[in-house]
Amino acid sequence: MDFSFSEEQQMLQSSVSKFVQKDYDFESRCGLVDSDNGFSKEHWQLFAELGWLMVPFTEEDGGLGGSAVDLMVVMEEFGKGMVIEPFLTTAVLAGGLIAASASEEQKLQLLGPLMEGKLQLAFAYSEPQSRFNLADISTTAELQGDNYLLNGHKAVVLNAEAADQLLVAVRTAGEQFDRDGISLFLVNTNTAGIAIQSYKTVDGFRAAEVRFDKVSVPAANLLGEAGKALPVIEKLIDRATLALCAEAVGAMEVTYKKTVEYTQTRKQFGVSISKFQALQHRMADMFIECEQARSILMMAAMQLDANQGIAPKAVSAAKSRIGKAARLIGQEAVQLHGGIGVTDELDVGHFFKRLTTVQFLFGSTDFHTQRFSRL
Incomplete structure (x- = not known):
């Protein structure tokens, strides 16, 4: 092949x-x-x-x-x-x-x-109680005349502050955990009743808490069929997960290469620390983890392309494997750099923060390991 x-x-x-x-x-x-x-x-x-x-x-x-x-x-x-x-x-x-x-x-x-x-757009789907369950939605949209009234709270909405419009996952029917009854609406961020509280995440990106208080949205802003949005959301979250995994692989490659470069210049007892066999073994492990991550990433991407964008088992396998690699490479990089590895002045610490965030975005490493097992 x-x-x-x-x-x-x-x-x-x-x-x-x-x-x-x-x-x-x-x-x-x-x-x-x-x-x-x-x-x-x-x-x-x-x-x-x-x-x-x-x-x-x-x-x-x-x-x-x-x-x-x-x-x-x-x-x-x-x-x-x-x-x-x-x-x-x-x-x-x-x-x-x-x-x-x-x-x-x-x-x-x-x-x-x-x-x-x-x-600029943002997707508001996660709620404070939902964690990684995409069906756990309590934000509601009730039809009144030609408009829907939205009420609820969306958490950690990436890019909400800069967004011109929000795509909001809401419940138009059913109970909080039902798979049916979830709909997608397009909402202008300047609509009355929307409160956006923005903040910087640990890795330098921007997210926000978004609250909807009787926000009136035209029925024409409904995307797709009412109550049938969850399969589409799951498919696109998996696609975003693959993209995130690819970003992580790129970040891991730079992180381990910078670590190798640093050990070749940092001297201890009159020689560079890259000469110490114990550290050589650890850097070899970092390289192997990165290459394994790249291989499983390629597998997941090809599975998505071969199955019309639906390959949950392959995506979870990649997220689980890459999450474990991100943790090992990030932690080893910081430790091998010593104290300087966690300073804001060195980029390695920022790579570590991003790789740590990657482990939990769109489902944690443990979540995807369990999902892979179920599938």
Whole structure:
């Protein structure tokens, strides 16, 4: 079986890699993290001009193909620079939900501006009590005339502060844990009754608590069939999980390489610590974990492409394996760097924070291990 990238994928990889190396150094990223927006609008517009925002979408929707392997190529390179721009939340997750569930008219209104870099989105699905159960939704939407009234609380909504519109998973029927009765609505963030409390996460990204108090939304803003949104949500969360895993693989590669480089320059007892056999073994383990993670990532991406985007067992296998690798590589990198490894001045500590967050986003390592076992 041929695992090599196509010529187009190699060009895409080269394009993203050059951007990260030339325009996304560690100091620049730190500046963006501390800025008012939390990311660069200029970079976002560049993503649109280079066609990267079209990568997650099919040609029928105006994109470049939409394969999971293409998405993996982009996200792995983004991971090497800890790119802070909301590509995952806006283009992959929210954009993917629109492509999968919206009407043709809604797609025309939303996907074009998104791919042109003119529309920011966020997906509000998780609630304080729900943890990783996508069916645990207590936020409600009640039909009153031609509008729905939304009430509830969504937690850790990535990119909510910068979003122009929110995709909100709500319950229009049934009880809190029922799989049926979950619907998707498109809601403008400036609608009366919405309260957004934004904060910076431990890895430098932005998230928010979003509360809905009698928020009136036109019935025309419903995406897809009422009460039947959960299978679409599960499919797109799995796709986002794969993208996150690809980002983690890129971050792990840089982390272990920087650790090897540091041990070659750091001297103890008159020799570089890379000469110590015990440390050589630990760095060899880091390399092996990274390569195993890359292999299972490729397997999951190919499974998604071969099964019309539905491969939950493969995705959980990848998330479980990569989560364990992220923990080992991140912790070993910090320990082998010593005290400097946890300072804000060194990028290794920031890679460690991102790799730690990756272990819990879209389902923890333990959650996906158990899900794999069930499947």
